Amino acid sequence: MSRLRELSLANRLLLASLLTLAVALPLAGTGLSHYFRTTATDAFDERLEALLNVVVAGLAWEPTQQRLVHERSLGDPRFEQVLSGWYWQISDGAERVLTSRSLWDQRLPVRSHRDVIIRDLTGPRGTPLRVIERDIRLTALDGPLHVSVAISRKTLDATLARFTRLVTLFLVVLGLLLLVTLALQIRWGLAPLRRIQADLQQVENGDAERLDTRLSPELARLARAMNGVLDRDRRLMRHARHTAGNLAHALKTPLSVLTTLADGVDEPRRTRLRDELTRIDEAVRHHLARASAAGDATLAPRVVASDVLAPILSGLGRLAERRGITLSHDLPAEMRVRMEAQDLQELVGNLLDNALRWAESRVELRGGNDAGGSWMEIEDDGPGMDEAQRRDALARGTRLDEQRPGNGLGLAIVADLVKLNGGRLTLDRSRLGGLAVRIWLPGRPFQPAD
Known part of the structure; x- marks a missing residue:
């Protein structure tokens, strides 16, 4: 059954x-x-x-x-x-x-x-x-x-026997013809449903945003209703991102004021206040970063990586020049990543920012497509990490060197984004001597774990 x-x-x-x-x-x-x-x-x-x-x-x-x-x-x-x-x-x-x-x-x-x-x-x-x-x-x-x-x-x-044989043969042939005819009728009749299935597959793969409504009247109403649901989900995701951004701006000024006011407090209360304010700032930034990326990854479009990352690479390239670091990148023009453009910029921007912070003289970015999706690798020639440090680096708020600037949230945010989109994040030893961060993202929809 x-x-x-x-x-x-x-x-x-x-x-x-x-x-x-x-x-x-x-x-x-x-x-x-x-x-x-x-x-x-x-x-x-x-x-x-x-x-x-x-x-x-x-x-x-x-x-x-x-x-x-x-x-x-x-x-x-x-x-x-x-x-x-x-x-x-x-x-x-x-x-x-x-x-x-x-x-x-x-x-x-x-x-x-x-x-x-x-x-x-x-x-x-x-x-x-x-x-x-x-x-x-x-x-x-x-x-x-x-x-x-x-x-x-x-x-x-x-x-009588001859007639029985003829009738049996005729009915067998008639049955086969009817089955073939019915199969063709079923295939023709269900063709609009197959079109809807193909359209849904394209939406899931990020190759389209809406379903085609040029169907029979009954299925056209269904397609329009599904398009309405998709549009509503996208509006909700845009609203959530906008709200997260507004909340970040709303909290930034009060935290800055409180940090300034803490300077007028006597020790040791000043140190304790600054530490607590720093923890609040890190927690807020972490959860706002997650909220801004927490859309439905199964509806993410397929974007051209080189086009989306061009502003990030241009800005960080100028930063690298000021620090005396060579930033090179090799992203094929045909490389397409199944991720929201904003999330991809957030992901690569955090990784390159961390790499530039630790690198001595060189940072490299490479990427490409494979059979199941797309990959990117960022390497630097900095001090690198041992196995325990690479494991701890993905934890929220972990700092490996208090003398270096930053809040320690970059890799944690990257890990959240990669997990949200069904990908994999690995840390290893770079051939340049520092850290190698490799990311793989699927090219097809995935089923999030319960």
Whole structure:
């Protein structure tokens, strides 16, 4: 039952059609065969009855010789061929018996009956016969005479068998044609649903923003409703980002004022106040950064990395020049990343900012596409990290060197963004001697973990 529930809509319709044909066609075949059998048998029996009437009409009593004679030919030579399967017989149940030449020395069993009866029996040489018989009376005789006409059933049975084979073959061919026709009809009828599925796939992959509404009236309404939901989700995400930005600006000034006021407080209370204000500032920045990126990653568009990152690379390039650091980048023009442009700028900007803060003279950015998505790698020639430091660097607020500027949130925010978009973040030793940060992002939608 569970497998049936998992069947696609097209397979369900095709299975229902197959079951209907599997029931309807055998019933139709049985009905046709029964009708033909009845019709053919009735025609056969009518012929038997006509031959019986001819036999009765040709029967006479020869008074001079005191014997029965048959004075009329039945018009079929098979009654003259020995054991041909076509016989007639007249009998009084005793010594008077008159038969066709074809019966030779054989006799048909006698079953007296006033009315005409038709039955099947086995005749000479085991031949199946269809027999019609009745009792008649002649004025010259005291007792009744029993008249029988028998014809071999082989012709009738062969005709019935041939018809059954033809009907079976016809119904099989008809069933296959109907199945093919129904499959084509189902495929044609479900084509709009497949278009909606393809459109949804494009929306999920970031190749489109809306569903095509040029569909049948019923499905066009569904597509418009889904487009409304998508537009509403995007508006909510933009509103959430805008609200997070406004909150950041609203908190920045009070924190700056409080930090300034803390300078007028005597030690050691001043140090404690500045430490607590710093913790508040770091926590606010961390959670605001997460909130600004917390959209639905499954609807993220596919953006050209070099175009989106051009402003970030230009600004950080000037910063690197002032610090005497060479910032090089190699991003193919065809490289597309499935991520919101703002999130991609936030991600790469944090990584490059951290790399420039720790580098001695060189920072490199590389990227590309692979079979499952896209990757980027940022390396520097700074002091690098050991395994324990690389693990701690991803924790919120961890500082590896209090003498360096910064709040320690960069890598933590990057880790949140990568996780939100279903990617992977790894830290390793750089070939330049410092830290190597590698990011992989999927090119297709992912299912977030529960």
